Amino acid sequence: MEKKLQDEVLSRRTFAIISHPDAGKTTLTEKLLLFGGAIRDAGTVKAKKTGKFATSDWMEIEKQRGISVTSSVMQFDYDGFRVNILDTPGHQDFSEDTYRTLTAVDSAVMIIDSAKGIEEQTLKLFKVCRMRGIPIFTFINKLDRQGKAPLELLAELEEVMGIESYPMNWPIGMGKEFLGIYDRFYNRIEQFRVDDDKKYIPLNEDGEIEGDHPLKISGLYDQTLEEIMLLNEAGNEFSPERLRDGSVTPVFFGSALTTFGVQTFLETYLKFAPSPQPRNSTDGEIDPLSESFSGFIFKIQANMNPAHRDRIAFLRICSGKFERGMTVNLPRAGKSIKLTQSTQFMADDRSTVDEAVSGDIIGLYDPGTYQIGDTLTVGKDNFQFERLPQFTPELFVRVSAKNVMKQKHFQKGIQQLVQEGAIQLFKTVKTDDYYLGAVGQLQFEVFEHRMRNEYNTEVIMERLGSKITRWVDGETVDENLSSSRSILVRDRFDKYAFLFENDFALRWFTDKNPSVKLYNPMDQH
Ligand code: GDP
Helix, strand or coil, rough: CCHHHHHHCEEEEEEEEECCCCCHHHHHHHHHHHCCCCCCCCCHHHHHHHCCCCCCCCHHHHHHHHHHHHEEEEEECCCCCCEECCCCCCHHCCCCHHHCCCCCCEEEEEECCCCCCCCCHHHHHHHHHHHHCCCCEEEEEEECCCCCCHHHHHHHHHHCCCCEEEECEEEEEHHHHCCCCEEEEEEEEEEECCHHHEEEECCCCCCCCCCCCHHHHHHHHHHHHHHHHHHHHHHHCCCHHHCCCCEEEEECCCCCCCEHHHHHHHHHHHHCHHHCCCEEEECECCCCCCCEEEEEEEEECCCCCCCCCCCEEEEEEEEEEEEEECCEEECCEEEEECCCCEEEEECEEEEEEEEEEEECCEEEEECCCCCCCCCCEECCCCEEEECCCCCCCCEEEEEECCCHHHHHHHHHHHHHHHCCCCCCEEEEEECCEEEEECCCCCHHHHHHHHHHCCCCHHHHHHEEECCCEECCCCCCCHHHEECCCCEECCCCCEEEEEEECHHHHHHHHHCCCCCEEECHHHHCC
């Protein structure tokens, strides 16, 4: 690959922000885009976040989806880097697509609300990053408010997530008494709410302020020095290797709302975040610096408007260079396709993309050609990237056709939507019922809507609530173990799984049946 192109690839940093709703993802994204000059006013990203979501109203879904399209990928340049931020929709928009987005990034930034600590959705997304071996950076937000003690937050990271933490900086007080951060990496103190020329105080070799300084009078300064000493002596070790293999997460403290600690975070992040990484394929690892173009589709966004059946397929480029109008192979279908319509996603609007390289994400207009997980290659290349992982569904419905005369349409619709990755299908072993599994309620709504509009079939969906899915390790299982609290099903690859009523039912089952080996694909790393 020519040097100029190599440099372009090496300048890419592609990440997703993982967080629980309200931790500050939108605010932080906005501030990062402001630094990158991609938007002029704070509020641009915020304005795209819609208010209430009416589940029955598909216009609302469309609006929501349309909005997620434009803000799905945001790109900006900073200090010689090109940064791609991928959105991970949360709230009612949470779906398997949220998880799949994490297959298209090289690192993740986890935001934690300092008052709340680790929350449910953050933990779920964290597990997917773990499973994928994605390096994780942590930003502890809202230090301008009273929150949990920093040491307590670090202990939570270790206990709940099982990851070591390395604070790159450390808060000096918090809430009303928040004075700033002690920056271990840059060996300086960054003061909160002071004039720009006073913002940074350099530290001497011992990590202390030289001479007199008003900050030294505060008891918080001494307390911080003590805590730093403790971290230096008893804290975890940081190295780029430990970050990359997922043993340690560098932790940053700040306040996105007041734009405090954000630039320091960004600059340190860029120093350590990996450039586009190689990906496994049927031809072995594909080097992001190799000449010929390749990529994979990690998400397909259906247009919910029945008048427009077109969809957008999101492609992560894994090698070579994309040029508009190029002809690519779709090895799964043995087809070749000319890519004339491509879209790049920006904070403000969509624009046509003519060129993109490894690490970049582009949208391809999809008249129904692509499936999630599809590989695109060029020339003689016919390899396929590793299959995308299976995510563990948590919500279930029993589904059937309203009109028995429409069985054929029903079957066709279900098979296609399942294959496309919109939803997961299970069949009960005893009764041959169809169960649909999802990670978010939205997936059922999209399914119902698309069955009606694309396959002309009304469906009946009976809520079964949440269940714990555990796959059976092995080809056989005693079918009599199926009960109402541990329902035995087969997935679309015919693998056995149990759907447990709750934690208790799972534990009871494993105690009684030690010979049945169960696993959760999302616990494996
Ligand atoms: P998201 O749901 O994760 O995208 O969260 P938002 O960015 O929308 O933030 C949720 C709420 O927290 C909003 O009211 C923000 O103004 C507020 N918020 C975000 N960051 C901070 C912060 O650093 N300090 C304080 N006090 N509030 C914040």
